[in-house]
Amino acid sequence: MSEPIPVFDGHNDILGHLATSDVADPVQAFLTGSFPSHIDLIKAKTGGFAGGIFAVFCPSPKKPDGALPPGMAFDMAPLPLDLVPAQAMAIQQVSLLYRLEAAGALAVCRNTTEIKAAMARGKIAAVLHIEGVEAIDADLQFLDVLYAAGLRSLGPVWSRDNIFGHGVPFNFPGSPDTGPGLTEAGKRLVAACNRLGVLIDLSHITEKGFWDVAELSSAPLVATHSNVHAICANPRNLTADQLKAIRDSNGMVGLNFATGFLRPDGAWRPDTGLDVMLRHLDAMIEAVGETRVGLGSDFDGAMLPAAIGSSAGLPVLIEALQQHGYNDALVQRLAHGNWLDLLARVIDR
Structure with a gap:
C-alpha cells in the first residue's frame, strides 16, 4: 500500500480540544489515540497529516461557545473574554x-526550513497560531512573549469582539458585513505582525475588518479556514470581492471542512457529501488561482463530513480530488505545496 500524500493543513483546534477536556494526561492521549479527537499521532500517520497551523483557542466564560446547535439556521453571540483568564x-x-x-509527537516550527525538515523526518510540523487574541494586551507585550515562544500566525478576532476588532457572528444565512472593523489597537497589531513576520488570519473577521487589514498590511491576505460565500451564505465565508483581494495580494485561502460552512443550506450534518467540498475548491481555484488554495480543515473545532471523519480520512479527500480531475501537480499543491509557499512569503526571515 502506497504512503498517503502528505497534507499540511491550515487550521486545527486540537490544543484547545485537549486542554479543555477532562482527560488525565493529554500528551499520552495524543500519542496513543485514547481520546476522541480528529487528530492524534496514530490518525495523523494513517492519513498523511504531516503538519499544520495549530491554534490556541481560549473559549468564552460560558456557553454557548462550543456547542453548535443543529439545524439550518442559528445565531450565536459568544460572550467576551477578559485578558487575565485568556492569558492563563x-x-x-x-x-x-x-x-x-x-x-516526540511533533516539532514546533518557526519557518519553512524547519517545516520541511520536520516533514522529511516524519514529524508533524506544527506552526503556532492564536485564534482570537484576547490574551494579547493593548501594548502588545504578550505578542512579544508569544513570538519568542514560536507564534507565527494569529487571527485578530474569533467570532466575538475584542479590543483589536470585531468578529462575525455564527448565523445563517448572513453577510460578513456585520459591523465595524479594526480598532486603533488592531491597526497597531497589524503593523507589529508585518514587522515580525506573523501571518494575519482573516477567517473570523468582519468584512470591514478584512478591508482594514487589506489597506494596512504589506503581507499577503490569508483566510486559513474559510469557504465561498456564494455557495454557502455563512458570514464566515468569503465574498467574490474578498477572494479577488486575496488573489491580488498573492495570498491564500484554506478549504474549511465544517459542514455548516460548506452546505448551501448551512446545515450541520455529518452526511454531507464530498461533492460540495469539490464545488468550493473549484470556485476558489477559479477566483484566486491554483497556487493560492489549500486545506484548512478545522479539525477538532467543527463537525466534518463523515466520509472524512478525522485526519485519518484525508486520503478519502485526496482520492476525491484525483477522481474529480485535478492533476498530480495540483493535488500536491492543494495538499501542502501552496501552504509552504505562502508561509515562505510571510514568516520566513
Missing part, C-alpha cells in the same frame, strides 16, 4: 504544544 488559557495550550514536542 493561552499559556496552558502553548505549554501543551511544547510537552507534545518533548514527547
Whole structure:
C-alpha cells in the first residue's frame, strides 16, 4: 500500500480540544489515540497529516461557545473574554504544544526550513497560531512573549469582539458585513505582525475588518479556514470581492471542512457529501488561482463530513480530488505545496 500524500493543513483546534477536556494526561492521549479527537499521532500517520497551523483557542466564560446547535439556521453571540483568564488559557495550550514536542509527537516550527525538515523526518510540523487574541494586551507585550515562544500566525478576532476588532457572528444565512472593523489597537497589531513576520488570519473577521487589514498590511491576505460565500451564505465565508483581494495580494485561502460552512443550506450534518467540498475548491481555484488554495480543515473545532471523519480520512479527500480531475501537480499543491509557499512569503526571515 502506497504512503498517503502528505497534507499540511491550515487550521486545527486540537490544543484547545485537549486542554479543555477532562482527560488525565493529554500528551499520552495524543500519542496513543485514547481520546476522541480528529487528530492524534496514530490518525495523523494513517492519513498523511504531516503538519499544520495549530491554534490556541481560549473559549468564552460560558456557553454557548462550543456547542453548535443543529439545524439550518442559528445565531450565536459568544460572550467576551477578559485578558487575565485568556492569558492563563493561552499559556496552558502553548505549554501543551511544547510537552507534545518533548514527547516526540511533533516539532514546533518557526519557518519553512524547519517545516520541511520536520516533514522529511516524519514529524508533524506544527506552526503556532492564536485564534482570537484576547490574551494579547493593548501594548502588545504578550505578542512579544508569544513570538519568542514560536507564534507565527494569529487571527485578530474569533467570532466575538475584542479590543483589536470585531468578529462575525455564527448565523445563517448572513453577510460578513456585520459591523465595524479594526480598532486603533488592531491597526497597531497589524503593523507589529508585518514587522515580525506573523501571518494575519482573516477567517473570523468582519468584512470591514478584512478591508482594514487589506489597506494596512504589506503581507499577503490569508483566510486559513474559510469557504465561498456564494455557495454557502455563512458570514464566515468569503465574498467574490474578498477572494479577488486575496488573489491580488498573492495570498491564500484554506478549504474549511465544517459542514455548516460548506452546505448551501448551512446545515450541520455529518452526511454531507464530498461533492460540495469539490464545488468550493473549484470556485476558489477559479477566483484566486491554483497556487493560492489549500486545506484548512478545522479539525477538532467543527463537525466534518463523515466520509472524512478525522485526519485519518484525508486520503478519502485526496482520492476525491484525483477522481474529480485535478492533476498530480495540483493535488500536491492543494495538499501542502501552496501552504509552504505562502508561509515562505510571510514568516520566513
